[in-house]
C-alpha cells in the first residue's frame with residue numbers, strides 16, 4: 001500500500017489543516033527543533049489506531065488536540081486523514097474495492113475517537129486490522145522513533161521476535177487467535193451452564 005497524503009487538523013502543533021504530500025521516492029522533512037517533525041510521524045501512528053498515550057508523548061489521548069497558544073485558543077477536536085493509493089489493489093480483503101482509501105480518525109474532547117474508511121464509520125479494530133494485515137500499523141518497525149535503534153540493539157530475543165513477526169505480516173493473526181480464544185471460552189462457559197440446567201431438569 002502506498003501512502004500518498006497525510007492531512008492534520010488541530011493535531012498537536014498543526015492547528016490549521018496541513019497536508020503532507022508523499023510522492024514516489026524518498027520524502028524528507030526538515031525544520032528547526034520543535035517545529036513538529038516528530039508530530040508528523042505520531043500523526044501517522046495515531047491514524048493507524050495507536051491507543052497508547054505514551055507512544056504519542058502524552059499523558060492522555062486528548063493531549064493530541066491542539067492545546068492553544070498565546071495567539072490561538074485550544075481546539076475541541078483533532079483529526080488526521082491518511083490517503084492511500086490502492087490502484088494496485090494491495091489493500092487487504094474487505095478494503096480492496098476502491099483505487100483510493102482514505103482513513104480518518106477524529107478525537108473530540110470528552111467524546112473520544114471515531115474512525116472512518118472512505119466516509120464509512122468503522123471500529124478502531126477494523127483500522128488496526130487493515131494495517132496489521134498489510135504488515136504495517138502503529139506498532140510497525142517501519143516507523144522508527146528517536147532512540148529506538150539503541151532499544152532494538154539492547155532488546156531481549158522475545159521483543160526481537162515480535163519485530164520479525166510484524167515484518168512477516170502475522171501480527172493480525174495473533175489478534176484474531178486471541179479473539180477466537182475468548183469466543184471459545186465464552187462458548188465453553190455457556191455449555192457448562194447448559195449442562196447445569198440439564199442436570200437440574202433430570
Ligand code: ATP
Pocket residue numbers: 011012013031032033034035036037038039040063064065066067068
Ligand atoms: P526535534 O527536532 O527537537 O525533535 P520536532 O521538529 O520533532 O523537534 P516535535 O517534537 O514534533 O518537533 O514538536 C514539538 C512541538 O509540538 C512543541 O513546540 C510542542 O509545544 C508542540 N505540541 C505538542 N503537543 C501539542 C499540543 N497538544 N498543542 C499544541 N502544541 C503542541
